[in-house]
Amino acid sequence: MSGFDEIAEARNRRRSALDEPAGKRLLASFGIAVPKSAVVQDTVQAASQFAGLTPPVVLKVMSPDILHKSDAGGVKAGLQTAAEVEQAVRVMMASPQIANARIDGFLLEEMAPPGQEIVVGALRDPQFGPLVMVGLGGIFVEVLADVAFRICPITRLDAEEMLDELKGAALLKGTRGRRPASREAIVDTLLKVGGERGLLMTHAEDIREADINPLIVSESGAVAVDARFILTEA
Amino acid sequence: MSASVIERFAPLFQPKTVAVVGASTTKGTALPNVFIRRLREFGFEGAIYPIHPAAAEIDGLAAYRSLAETPEPVDYAYIAIAAAQVPPLLREARGRVRFAQVISSGFGEVEEGKELQEELVAAARAGGMRLLGPNCLGIYTPRGRVTFTEIGPRETGNVGVLSQSGGLGTDIIRRGLSRGLKFSGLITVGNCADLGPNELLEFYLADPQTKVIGMYIETAKDGRRLFEILRDARAAKPVVILKGGRTQQGRMAAASHTGALAGDDRVWVALSRQTGCVLVETLDQFIDALLVFQTLAPRPQHPTRRIVLFGNGGGASVLATDFFARLGLDVAPFDRPTIERLAALRLPPGTSIANPVDAPVGTLQQDDGRVAEKILEAIYGSGRPEALVMHLNLSVFVGRTKDEVLDNLVQAALRVQSHYPGQAHFMLVLRSDGDPKLEERKREFRARAVALGIPVYDEMENAGCALAALAFHECFVQARSFLSSGARAR
Numbered sequence: 001m002s003g004f005d006e007i008a009e010a011r012n013r014r015r016s017a018l019d020e021p022a023g024k025r026l027l028a029s030f031g032i033a034v035p036k037s038a039v040v041q042d043t044v045q046a047a048s049q050f051a052g053l054t055p056p057v058v059l060k061v062m063s064p065d066i067l068h069k070s071d072a073g074g075v076k077a078g079l080q081t082a083a084e085v086e087q088a089v090r091v092m093m094a095s096p097q098i099a100n101a102r103i104d105g106f107l108l109e110e111m112a113p114p115g116q117e118i119v120v121g122a123l124r125d126p127q128f129g130p131l132v133m134v135g136l137g138g139i140f141v142e143v144l145a146d147v148a149f150r151i152c153p154i155t156r157l158d159a160e161e162m163l164d165e166l167k168g169a170a171l172l173k174g175t176r177g178r179r180p181a182s183r184e185a186i187v188d189t190l191l192k193v194g195g196e197r198g199l200l201m202t203h204a205e206d207i208r209e210a211d212i213n214p215l216i217v218s219e220s221g222a223v224a225v226d227a228r229f230i231l232t233e234a
Numbered sequence: 235m236s237a238s239v240i241e242r243f244a245p246l247f248q249p250k251t252v253a254v255v256g257a258s259t260t261k262g263t264a265l266p267n268v269f270i271r272r273l274r275e276f277g278f279e280g281a282i283y284p285i286h287p288a289a290a291e292i293d294g295l296a297a298y299r300s301l302a303e304t305p306e307p308v309d310y311a312y313i314a315i316a317a318a319q320v321p322p323l324l325r326e327a328r329g330r331v332r333f334a335q336v337i338s339s340g341f342g343e344v345e346e347g348k349e350l351q352e353e354l355v356a357a358a359r360a361g362g363m364r365l366l367g368p369n370c371l372g373i374y375t376p377r378g379r380v381t382f383t384e385i386g387p388r389e390t391g392n393v394g395v396l397s398q399s400g401g402l403g404t405d406i407i408r409r410g411l412s413r414g415l416k417f418s419g420l421i422t423v424g425n426c427a428d429l430g431p432n433e434l435l436e437f438y439l440a441d442p443q444t445k446v447i448g449m450y451i452e453t454a455k456d457g458r459r460l461f462e463i464l465r466d467a468r469a470a471k472p473v474v475i476l477k478g479g480r481t482q483q484g485r486m487a488a489a490s491h492t493g494a495l496a497g498d499d500r501v502w503v504a505l506s507r508q509t510g511c512v513l514v515e516t517l518d519q520f521i522d523a524l525l526v527f528q529t530l531a532p533r534p535q536h537p538t539r540r541i542v543l544f545g546n547g548g549g550a551s552v553l554a555t556d557f558f559a560r561l562g563l564d565v566a567p568f569d570r571p572t573i574e575r576l577a578a579l580r581l582p583p584g585t586s587i588a589n590p591v592d593a594p595v596g597t598l599q600q601d602d603g604r605v606a607e608k609i610l611e612a613i614y615g616s617g618r619p620e621a622l623v624m625h626l627n628l629s630v631f632v633g634r635t636k637d638e639v640l641d642n643l644v645q646a647a648l649r650v651q652s653h654y655p656g657q658a659h660f661m662l663v664l665r666s667d668g669d670p671k672l673e674e675r676k677r678e679f680r681a682r683a684v685a686l687g688i689p690v691y692d693e694m695e696n697a698g699c700a701l702a703a704l705a706f707h708e709c710f711v712q713a714r715s716f717l718s719s720g721a722r723a724r
Contacts, residue, residue: 125457125501127453127454127456127457127458127501128454128457128458128460128461128501128504128505129457129458129461131500131501131504148504149500149501149503149504150504150507150508151461151501151504151505151508154508157713157714158507158508161507161713165507
């Protein structure tokens with residue numbers, strides 16, 4: 001798939017955003033690693049698809065009506081067996097917030113190895129066109145707004161300077177018993193998103209906002225664990 | 235589009251014929267009449283054509299009925315008549331006007347004028363001209379001897395400015411001139427209905443007369459293009475941007491973390507980091523940064539970091555050290571050999587020879603100020619700073635020392651500068667307490683220093699911000715040429 005297909009399909013379905021698997025296919029088409037996953041509709045499919053994945057896995061609800069999946073009880077992580085997966089699907093289906101929403105299915109996904117949580121974002125500025133953003137995950141983004149923006153396309157040096165600009169940049173080197181995170185993997189992801197032939201330059205007209213949150217970065221690489229793409233008005 | 239940007243803008247910066255629309259036959263104080271008077275006072279040598287529906291003559295010049303009836307085509311038309319009358323005037327120019335500047339307001343800056351502005355743009359297109367404004371004040375172009383404001387020096391300088399505010403444009407000229415700026419041009423562009431910041435930026439980048447560019451921007455108009463022009467210019471000329479309205483930019487409601495975090499001015503910070511343009515926040519910082527680039531040649535091969543402060547005023551230099559540090563500038567104490575060299579001079583007690591070098595007037599007036607040469611020889615030879623800020627508190631000098639002491643101090647510094655070419659940027663801070671006599675002395679002293687190529691600042695903080703702007707530009711160029719040499723190539 002080229003990325004145009006995901007966007008066209010969402011537009012055909014009159015959706016203002018890509019669902020999570022479509023967002024991840026879009027990322028994967030630009031060479032960004034995403035976890036191995038399967039979309040399931042019920043407990044039977046969940047159990048059979050689980051067999052093709054390496055545990056632990058995470059189960060996430062897919063719904064255009066649910067913005068914050070975990071707040072709605074729509075995320076269950078650390079599932080080790082088919083029985084646990086089936087049970088998780090049943091619990092989710094029964095949750096009131098999920099029962100009352102439009103449900104596209106459930107995403108069953110391998111869990112990324114632990115690492116530093118990073119946020120990579122995108123925004124279409126009405127004056128300047130696509131912007132790319134990076135920040136450290138969690139409170140660094142949400143409370144401290146410790147992020148750096150650049151206008152696309154960015155160069156490798158721009159990407160490196162974005163990381164240098166973060167007040168929490170030292171955390172990437174590993175502190176207080178935490179393993180370091182691969183700076184190179186973050187720079188590489190930023191270029192695949194915001195570089196000359198990156199995702200945002202390719203789809204500049206279609207993407208209004210995007211969050212890859214989190215991108216989990218270990219010593220050896222980066223995996224986009226959640227992705228949200230909001231489309232421009234058609 | 236085959237003509238170069240220089241050729242296209244020549245009629246604006248060096249018009250041979252100027253039409254003035256709106257001059258009064260009776261009221262000499264009307265804006266267009268004042269403009270005619272200033273053209274003459276400024277030494278404009280081309281033809282001036284007043285345009286008037288009835289008069290045969292205005293201010294002793296033959297008047298014409300329309301822009302289409304002038305003896306020669308019009309390079310630059312200055313138009314200050316009621317807004318509604320402007321579109322018909324432009325429409326009938328029939329390709330005989332190159333640039334029309336509409337001073338009148340009542341267009342896109344007010345809700346009820348938005349439609350009229352569209353009509354204005356269409357009329358300019360139909361009339362075959364490029365449009366400046368509306369809602370602006372004029373142009374100041376010494377090379378063309380055209381000015382909308384009081385007479386500045388006729389000498390063409392190196393600072394090219396464009397301003398989306400006319401009033402601020404006047405401030406930039408007045409305040410800039412009094413601090414020693416010399417302009418290659420200043421264009422007020424108002425609402426930018428046709429010509430915007432981008433095209434003038436392209437002109438200044440290409441213009442051999444312009445060494446540094448200043449822009450006061452409220453709306454980028456086409457931010458994408460601005461980014462591309464600045465990026466492709468590769469910081470060949472320093473560009474200083476004073477951005478108005480950074481805190482109130484309208485933004486769509488955010489549906490993502492990224493949207494919520496984008497804030498108001500993140501994109502301008504990004505523009506600065508990616509293109510090397512210097513972003514400043516106040517009019518004073520704007521002028522201070524333009525002055526530093528006008529007078530000092532950037533040295534990207536060794537960007538400005540290590541600063542030496544030298545002058546009288548202990549507390550002032552301690553405060554400045556803190557302030558400079560917050561700007562990322564380094565006022566670190568000297569190493570041992572430098573301190574030993576300075577100690578060997580046996581300066582009077584009360585002189586601090588670490589860095590900052592705090593020398594009371596008693597020290598500085600030794601040998602009528604020539605003592606500074608020995609001090610600075612030691613500092614330059616051993617301490618190897620990238621910039622020297624000499625600060626003199628005039629209120630302590632004037633009346634207590636011979637008049638020539640100040641001159642001798644500066645001359646001493648210039649001699650040492652010449653012994654170490656290319657090593658350190660040199661700037662002066664002339665501090666004063668606002669006493670009128672002192673201010674007078676300062677003004678005269680400042681003018682002499684700027685004429686010698688020394689940027690002069692009122693306070694240490696101004697000097698610090700200017701040095702930080704210079705350092706930012708130098709670091710940007712260094713990092714990028716590093717990139718092109720392959721060391722960090724993609």
